[in-house]
Structures are given as C-alpha cells and as structure tokens.
Amino acid sequence: xxxxxxxxxxxxxxxxxxxxxxxxxxxxxxxxxxxxxxxxxxxxxxxxxxxxxxxxxxxxxxxxxxxxxxxxxxxxxxxxxxxxxxxxxxxxxxxxxxxxxxxxxxxxxxxxxxxxxxxxxxxxxxxxxxxxxxxxxxxxxxxxxxxxxxxxxxxxxxxxxxxxxxxxxxxxxxxxxxxxxxxxxxxxxxxxxxxxxxxxxxxxxxxxxxxxxxxxxxxxxxxxxxxxxxxxxxxxxxxxxxxxxxxxxxxxxxxxxxxxxxxxxxxxxxxxxxxxxxxxxxxxxxxxxxxxxxxxxxxxxxxxxxxxxxxxxxxxxxxxxxxxxxxxxxxxxxxxxxxxxxxxxxxxxxxxxxxxxxxxxxxx
Amino acid sequence: xxxxxxxxxxxxxxxxxxxxxxxxxxxxxxxxxxxxxxxxxxxxxxxxxxxxxxxxxxxxxxxxxxxxxxxxxxxxxxxxxxxxxxxxxxxxxxxxxxxxxxxxxxxxxxxxxxxxxxxxxxxxxxxxxxxxxxxxxxxxxxxxxxxxxxxxxxxxxxxxxx
Numbered sequence: 001x002x003x004x005x006x007x008x009x010x011x012x013x014x015x016x017x018x019x020x021x022x023x024x025x026x027x028x029x030x031x032x033x034x035x036x037x038x039x040x041x042x043x044x045x046x047x048x049x050x051x052x053x054x055x056x057x058x059x060x061x062x063x064x065x066x067x068x069x070x071x072x073x074x075x076x077x078x079x080x081x082x083x084x085x086x087x088x089x090x091x092x093x094x095x096x097x098x099x100x101x102x103x104x105x106x107x108x109x110x111x112x113x114x115x116x117x118x119x120x121x122x123x124x125x126x127x128x129x130x131x132x133x134x135x136x137x138x139x140x141x142x143x144x145x146x147x148x149x150x151x152x153x154x155x156x157x158x159x160x161x162x163x164x165x166x167x168x169x170x171x172x173x174x175x176x177x178x179x180x181x182x183x184x185x186x187x188x189x190x191x192x193x194x195x196x197x198x199x200x201x202x203x204x205x206x207x208x209x210x211x212x213x214x215x216x217x218x219x220x221x222x223x224x225x226x227x228x229x230x231x232x233x234x235x236x237x238x239x240x241x242x243x244x245x246x247x248x249x250x251x252x253x254x255x256x257x258x259x260x261x262x263x264x265x266x267x268x269x270x271x272x273x274x275x276x277x278x279x280x281x282x283x284x285x286x287x288x289x290x291x292x293x294x295x296x297x298x299x300x301x302x303x304x305x306x307x308x309x310x311x312x313x314x315x316x317x318x319x320x321x322x323x324x325x326x327x328x329x330x331x332x333x334x335x336x337x338x339x340x341x342x343x344x345x346x347x348x349x350x351x352x353x354x355x356x357x358x359x360x361x362x363x364x
Numbered sequence: 365x366x367x368x369x370x371x372x373x374x375x376x377x378x379x380x381x382x383x384x385x386x387x388x389x390x391x392x393x394x395x396x397x398x399x400x401x402x403x404x405x406x407x408x409x410x411x412x413x414x415x416x417x418x419x420x421x422x423x424x425x426x427x428x429x430x431x432x433x434x435x436x437x438x439x440x441x442x443x444x445x446x447x448x449x450x451x452x453x454x455x456x457x458x459x460x461x462x463x464x465x466x467x468x469x470x471x472x473x474x475x476x477x478x479x480x481x482x483x484x485x486x487x488x489x490x491x492x493x494x495x496x497x498x499x500x501x502x503x504x505x506x507x508x509x510x511x512x513x514x515x516x517x518x519x520x521x522x523x524x525x526x
Contacts, residue, residue: 014440082406083433084400084410085474086478120478122479
C-alpha cells in the first residue's frame with residue numbers, strides 16, 4: 001500500500017506531492033482530485049469535496065486550500081506522462097490518459113482542430129485525476145443472479161456516473177474469466193476504449209481482469225466488438241458505457257453469434273434506459289436478460305436486479321433500524337410491480353460492504 | 365618538440381570533438397524527432413536507443429538522463445537534463461553560450477505542448493546542423509594548421525636549443 005501511495009504521489013509536482021504526503025490520505029476513499037491552473041486543489045474524499053491546506057489538512061472550505069500554479073500543473077503533466085506527453089497523443093485526443101495503477105486523468109485545454117477533427121490539446125489548464133479502485137469480490141453476490149441454466153445471461157449494468165459500474169464490471173469480468181462456483185471459467189473479450197477496465201499504462205494492464213481475458217485497448221466500442229468476434233472467438237464480450245448509435249450493429253452481432261454480453265450504460269433505472277433510442281428496441285425484444293441497477297447512496301450499491309421482462313429478481317431497500325443499515329430482499333416481485341411495502345424480517349440480511357460496493361447476501 | 369606536437373594535436377582533437385558533438389547532437393535530435401512522431405516511444409526508451417548510436421560523450425548524457433527518469437524520483441526534466449550534461453560533457457569543450465544552448469534543448473525534449481515540442485525540435489536540429497557545418501569548416505581550416513604550427517614550433521625549439 002505504501003508503494004502504491006508513493007507511486008501515486010509520484011505523479012504530482014514536488015510541492016503538491018509534499019502536501020499530499022503530509023495529508024496521508026486513504027487512497028481507497030479518495031475518488032477524485034481536480035487540479036485547475038491558478039485555482040484551489042479539490043478532492044472528492046469519502047463522498048465529500050475538500051480543499052487541501054498547506055500542512056496537509058483537509059478543509060471543507062475549499063477556497064482556503066492551496067492553489068496550483070501553471071508551472072506546477074506542467075510539472076505534474078511531465079510526471080504523469082513519464083516526461084513523454086507526445087507518447088499519449090492518441091489518448092489526449094480523446095481527452096484523457098492513464099497512469100500506472102490504472103488511474104484515469106482527464107485533461108482540458110485548447111483543442112487544435114484539423115478538418116474538424118481533434119489534432120491535439122495544447123495549453124492544458126485543468127486535470128481531473130480519477131482513481132481506479134479494483135475491488136476484488138464486489139461482484140460476488142451479483143454474479144449468481146446473472147447465471148441461468150448454467151449460462152451467463154446477457155447483462156446490462158445501469159448506473160449514474162460515479163456509482164461504481166466500471167468497478168462492478170471489472171470484477172464481473174475477472175470472476176467470469178477465472179470461474180466461480182456459478183460458472184466455469186470463460187474466455188472474455190474486453191473492449192477497453194478508454195483504458196478504464198484494464199487500466200493499461202503503455203500497454204501493460206494494471207488491473208487483474210482474469211486469466212482468460214483478452215483486452216482490446218483503445219478501440220472504438222463498435223469496431224472493437226467486431227474485431228474481437230472475428231479474431232479472438234470470445235465466449236463473453238464485455239464493454240463499458242455503450243449508448244451511441246454506432247454500437248447498435250455490433251451489439252446485435254454479439255447477441256446473435258452465441259456470445260454472451262456484459263455491458264454498462266448511464267441511467268438511473270430500466271425505465272430511463274428504455275427511453276433511449278438504442279435500448280428501446282433491445283428492451284422490447286428482451287435482448288438483455290438481466291439488468292443490474294446501481295445507485296449512489298452509498299456508491300456502488302446494487303438497487304435492483306431485473307430480468308429481461310423487467311421482473312424483479314432482487315431489490316435492495318434500506319431502513320434505519322437500531323441505528324444500523326439493513327437490506328431487505330424481495331424475490332420475484334413480478335412484472336416490475338415492486339412491493340416495496342412488504343418487508344419481511346426473515347429476508348433481512350446485513351449489507352456486505354466490499355469496499356465501495358454494497359450488496360446483500362441474497363441467493364439467486 | 366614532443367610537447368609542442370602534443371599541444372597541437374590536442375587543439376586539433378578539441379576542434380574535432382566539438383564538430384563531432386554538434387553533428388551527433390543534430391543527428392540525435394533528428395532521430396528523437398522520428399521516434400517521437402512515428403513510434404511514440406517514451407522518452408527514456410528513445411534516449412537509450414539514441415545513446416546506442418552515439419560515438420561521443422552525448423551517448424553517456426542520454427543514458428544518464430534515461431536512468432534518472434526511470435528512477436521516477438519526482439525530479440523535473442530540466443533538472444535531470446542539466447545534471448546529465450554537467451556530469452558527462454567535459455567543461456572545457458564548449459563555450460558558455462554553447463553549454464547554455466545544450467541546456468535549452470530540454471524544452472524540445474520534454475514539453476507539455478506537443479505542437480511547440482515539434483517546432484522546437486526542428487529549430488534545434490537546424491541550429492545544430494549550422495553549428496556542425498561551421499565547426500567542420502573550422503576543423504578543415506585550423507586543424508591541420510594547429511598540427512603544422514605545433515610541429516614547426518617544436519623544430520624551432522630544437523634548433524634554438526642546438
């Protein structure tokens with residue numbers, strides 16, 4: 001953990017590194033760090049926004065925090081890119097780059113366009129450092145719901161941003177690839193367009209995605225899925241954040257070629273997803289056999305798992321009882337008509353907290 | 365006489381070394397430009413590859429800088445480059461202005477503005493090409509002359525002593 005911290009702090013300029021070392025943060029709780037030229041450094045830590053004081057203390061009055069200067073921002077960029085920003089040209093055109101540990105750094109500045117296409121980014125003025133958290137085992141209790149008749153179901157993970165969908169997908173990939181009590185290990189092809197899943201740095205995967213996983217990094221999702229189908233004969237294809245019209249053709253190919261699909265999409269509920277043009281027909285034709293809906297309170301909580309028809313297979317409900325959070329499971333609510341009021345004590349189980357992800361112990 | 369000849373040869377050697385260093389710097393920058401543009405090699409890797417092609421002390425400079433960068437000690441590139449130059453290039457070989465120019469090349473080797481980096485690399489390649497051409501001319505004109513003058517001075521001294 002110390003080595004991990006040193007490696008992470010190593011990407012910052014000398015002064016900021018010193019302050020962060022004094023702060024001695026728990027990287028597991030640090031979600032995001034924003035650096036803006038001439039503005040205070042902002043941290044998303046344990047779900048709250050903080051500024052950073054010169055002595056390393058965190059403050060909720062972010063305006064009092066230390067500011068980062070332009071040369072410091074440039075020095076940080078130097079370290080992030082290993083003194084070779086040009087080597088990240090392709091990634092920078094998409095607005096991000098990945099550092100050791102799989103952390104993703106979003107950057108903004110002045111875009112240089114040629115024929116309407118992004119050529120590069122100059123004068124980078126803001127950075128958003130999003131920490132990658134691989135939480136092994138966070139999909140333990142979810143995977144059972146995604147298996148029917150010994151086969152993995154086509155699954156869509158629905159979640160608003162920053163609610164843990166990539167973390168859950170990453171662990172699902174690992175478990176499906178390595179094999180669990182629910183499934184024998186399967187060959188998984190991953191299209192990792194933004195290097196978030198494998199967290200590859202200069203081609204080397206930083207996160208464990210399992211022993212039977214082939215990662216196609218940097219490829220556009222639609223093209224990547226077709227390439228994997230043609231070249232790697234995967235049994236399962238995993239892809240993060242689908243939603244563009246270009247993905248539609250590739251998704252249909254995956255559905256109809258015997259492959260299983262695990263994907264994620266931005267949304268708050270199944271109804272929300274159904275309203276999107278890409279998913280409307282897929283939902284009608286029940287192409288996805290399972291929907292896992294996440295929510296952000298706490299981050300990474302599984303709110304419900306639905307089958308292709310929208311029937312509830314699992315639903316989480318919190319109530320404050322004797323000061324402890326309890327999770328209630330209701331199986332087979334039927335037809336999407338959730339009987340929230342039916343709380344049975346025998347179904348009540350303590351929430352399991354695997355890092356950020358919180359699921360219950362319900363059996364599928 | 366031997367001392368005079370050695371002094372002349374030393375002077376000629378210095379001019380040759382300077383010429384070779386400038387020429388090699390120009391070739392190295394051209395090589396690095398290609399590595400950066402077409403292969404996207406990280407700078408440490410590019411430095412090591414370039415160092416293998418070098419025959420002068422510049423190879424040691426590149427290796428030293430690559431080692432320092434790989435340590436990931438958190439030092440900024442300008443410091444690493446300046447240190448590497450100070451450790452490997454003999455102090456008497458370059459004038460103060462030339463030393464400063466070698467130091468300033470850092471802006472072309474590591475820059476957070478990719479467009480500027482390419483422009484600077486091209487500019488420095490041209491600059492070192494001109495310097496190498498000038499030094500080659502000096503070498504042709506003065507190299508032989510230094511050697512001959514030293515030999516003549518030696519002979520004169522011998523005659524004087526006799």
